[in-house]
Amino acid sequence: MLPFLPPPKRKPSTIDPNEHLPRRLRTQSPPPPSSPSDVDDEGGRFFADGLSHEQREILTIVDELDTPEDPHAVGASNGAPLPLGSRLGQPPDLTTQGIRRLITQLEKAIHKNQELRVKHADVPARFMESEVELDQVLTRFLDLTQAPQRLPDLIQFQAIPLLVSLLTHENTDIAATVVRIFNEWTDEDTFTNFTMDSSETLPEIDGLTVEEAIVRERTAEQASQAVVRVMQEVAANQGLELLVQNLARLTEDTGDDAQTVFQTLGIIENLTNLDSNLVERLTATPEFYPWLIRILSKRPVTSNVQTASEILVILLQSSRVQQLRWGQHQGIDCLLRALAPYRKRDPASADEEEFMENLFDALCLSITEPELKYVFLKDEGLELMLFLLREQRLSRTRALKVLNYATSSDYRISQMLVARFLDRSGLVPLIKLLMQKGQKEYRKKYKQFSPADEEEHTICVLAALLKHTQPATLDRWRIIHKFMERGMERMDRLVELHWQYVHKLTPVDREIAQERQAWQADGEEIDEDMETEFYTRRLVEGGLFTLQHVDICLLYLCWEEPSIRKHVSMLFKRRGKSLNEFAVYVRDYLAHAAEDDLTEEDSSQTATGAENETGEDTLEKERHSVRRSYHRSLRHLLDNLSS
Numbered sequence: 001m002l003p004f005l006p007p008p009k010r011k012p013s014t015i016d017p018n019e020h021l022p023r024r025l026r027t028q029s030p031p032p033p034s035s036p037s038d039v040d041d042e043g044g045r046f047f048a049d050g051l052s053h054e055q056r057e058i059l060t061i062v063d064e065l066d067t068p069e070d071p072h073a074v075g076a077s078n079g080a081p082l083p084l085g086s087r088l089g090q091p092p093d094l095t096t097q098g099i100r101r102l103i104t105q106l107e108k109a110i111h112k113n114q115e116l117r118v119k120h121a122d123v124p125a126r127f128m129e130s131e132v133e134l135d136q137v138l139t140r141f142l143d144l145t146q147a148p149q150r151l152p153d154l155i156q157f158q159a160i161p162l163l164v165s166l167l168t169h170e171n172t173d174i175a176a177t178v179v180r181i182f183n184e185w186t187d188e189d190t191f192t193n194f195t196m197d198s199s200e201t202l203p204e205i206d207g208l209t210v211e212e213a214i215v216r217e218r219t220a221e222q223a224s225q226a227v228v229r230v231m232q233e234v235a236a237n238q239g240l241e242l243l244v245q246n247l248a249r250l251t252e253d254t255g256d257d258a259q260t261v262f263q264t265l266g267i268i269e270n271l272t273n274l275d276s277n278l279v280e281r282l283t284a285t286p287e288f289y290p291w292l293i294r295i296l297s298k299r300p301v302t303s304n305v306q307t308a309s310e311i312l313v314i315l316l317q318s319s320r321v322q323q324l325r326w327g328q329h330q331g332i333d334c335l336l337r338a339l340a341p342y343r344k345r346d347p348a349s350a351d352e353e354e355f356m357e358n359l360f361d362a363l364c365l366s367i368t369e370p371e372l373k374y375v376f377l378k379d380e381g382l383e384l385m386l387f388l389l390r391e392q393r394l395s396r397t398r399a400l401k402v403l404n405y406a407t408s409s410d411y412r413i414s415q416m417l418v419a420r421f422l423d424r425s426g427l428v429p430l431i432k433l434l435m436q437k438g439q440k441e442y443r444k445k446y447k448q449f450s451p452a453d454e455e456e457h458t459i460c461v462l463a464a465l466l467k468h469t470q471p472a473t474l475d476r477w478r479i480i481h482k483f484m485e486r487g488m489e490r491m492d493r494l495v496e497l498h499w500q501y502v503h504k505l506t507p508v509d510r511e512i513a514q515e516r517q518a519w520q521a522d523g524e525e526i527d528e529d530m531e532t533e534f535y536t537r538r539l540v541e542g543g544l545f546t547l548q549h550v551d552i553c554l555l556y557l558c559w560e561e562p563s564i565r566k567h568v569s570m571l572f573k574r575r576g577k578s579l580n581e582f583a584v585y586v587r588d589y590l591a592h593a594a595e596d597d598l599t600e601e602d603s604s605q606t607a608t609g610a611e612n613e614t615g616e617d618t619l620e621k622e623r624h625s626v627r628r629s630y631h632r633s634l635r636h637l638l639d640n641l642s643s
Contacts, residue, residue: 092143164239176260183263186270191223240282289329309358316365360398370411407464418468466556501547508542551582
């Protein structure tokens with residue numbers, strides 16, 4: 001069992017709806033009076049927009065166009081409709097007829113622009129006005145975020161092919177507007193913060209009645225389904241592939257292009273919450289992962305680089321397919337190269353620190369797959385993690401976490417990684433962490449340091465070293481010898497950890513016992529789900545997970561060396577306990593592991609036959625075999641301990 005990786009926090013959309021004209025289009029408009037807008041001083045990745053500070057300063061100058069008499073008529077007053085949010089307070093026409101008129105205007109604007117581009121190909125000034133008009137019409141499609149239930153009308157009236165075709169427009173600013181439209185449509189707020197009847201406003205969520213809450217939930221679900229239908233139509237018209245291909249035309253660190261990159265990444269994140277099949281199709285585009293690798297390799301770490309790292313973590317969490325796809329594009333090498341500089345320095349800012357953490361999370365997620373563990377071993381990823389472990393910088397605990405993920409699996413590749421770990425003298429820094437050498441100074445230097453996390457990863461790696469080495473071998477003896485040195489002070493530390501986690505678990509067990517009594521007093525039956533919840537609380541809140549691995553280490557070491565067993569027995573007798581004290585928690589681990597083994601065995605028997613066996617089936621059989629062998633060895637050690 002490995003620690004759960006929470007997904008990165010979602011960033012809300014921060015695009016000002018009045019900035020409807022990209023800079024290249026704005027330069028063709030009459031020069032307006034300008035005033036700098038208020039700069040958002042919140043900062044941080046939650047309000048990122050893909051821009052540097054200087055670029056954001058430039059883009060705060062917004063055109064103030066004259067107000068047309070008909071705010072929806074192309075060519076009124078200044079030749080274009082007002083931007084979204086500046087229409088004299090008049091609500092947009094979101095009826096079926098209004099949407100149909102808008103699509104007709106879009107068709108005319110596209111046709112006019114195409115004609116003028118062909119006719120005046122060498123004189124951009126002749127067709128630029130039509131481009132501005134086209135952009136203005138496109139911007140009005142953002143109004144549909146106010147009524148996403150109307151989005152399927154776009155499918156009925158064949159608007160999606162028109163929008164998708166503009167992703168390849170010669171002017172990247174036109175394509176950027178389409179990207180912005182798709183980003184706003186798919187944003188979670190679009191289908192959660194509205195009602196089907198725009199004339200009624202539901203009260204705040206805390207004041208909702210049951211009926212109102214049901215209506216809101218049903219409404220949001222209908223809106224979500226409408227968004228999915230439209231994006232499926234976008235995919236059917238090759239729109240997802242064109243979104244990726246459009247990225248190749250953009251310069252990630254310039255104002256308008258940086259915003260478009262940011263919004264494209266936003267679409268990917270939004271789709272992960274809407275339809276995983278759409279994400280699978282988008283990332284299957286051959287250009288996607290190479291582009292992502294190029295972005296992650298750019299320095300300094302900009303808003304888009306950081307956002308790209310978050311998107312990578314989200315993708316790798318979503319499926320094994322994404323993990324293998326990432327690995328096939330040299331993703332492991334990309335992550336190792338990006339992490340290598342942190343051997344000698346810490347991140348220069350909070351943003352870069354989050355970027356570094358995302359890289360480590362992505363590496364952990366990648367090497368959960370055995371195929372990518374081989375790549376990690378071949379690319380000397382283990383050596384880099386040991387370098388980071390020795391350097392005593394901020395990356396130390398993250399590197400230890402990666403080593404935990406690399407060595408703790410039930411695949412044979414973990415045996416190879418353990419052998420490499422011991423061959424590269426990995427025990428030296430690991431034992432220092434176990435004994436908390438220099439931890440006081442480290443905690444002063446890094447306030448965010450979590451001793452509990454480091455303790456858990458250290459114990460798990462140590463348990464993996466014992467698990468994946470054979471008795472009476474040189475590798476096993478290396479481990480045993482380390483615990484016999486210095487008067488067995490390291491065994492003292494393991495016994496100390498045993499009692500530390502027993503004391504942590506005791507109040508949690510007491511609470512659970514009281515809850516059981518309360519349920520039984522009410523005549524309620526404690527079902528399987530409740531038992532699972534209780535056990536999970538013991539593992540996480542009570543520290544049982546770490547306690548089990550501490551005791552597994554004690555079991556291995558006591559069985560292997562009589563002098564260690566005698567020393568540990570003496571330590572337990574001082575508390576009036578025997579060696580069976582720690583055996584209790586190992587048996588508890590095996591009892592729950594046996595249930596998992598039975599479940600996995602049942603599922604494997606219903607899998608495809610041997611004649612249709614895939615590589616994945618072979619790996620799964622290997623995992624079951626290694627796991628069962630490990631559990632048999634623990635039972636054997638327990639029997640010997642009792643005798």
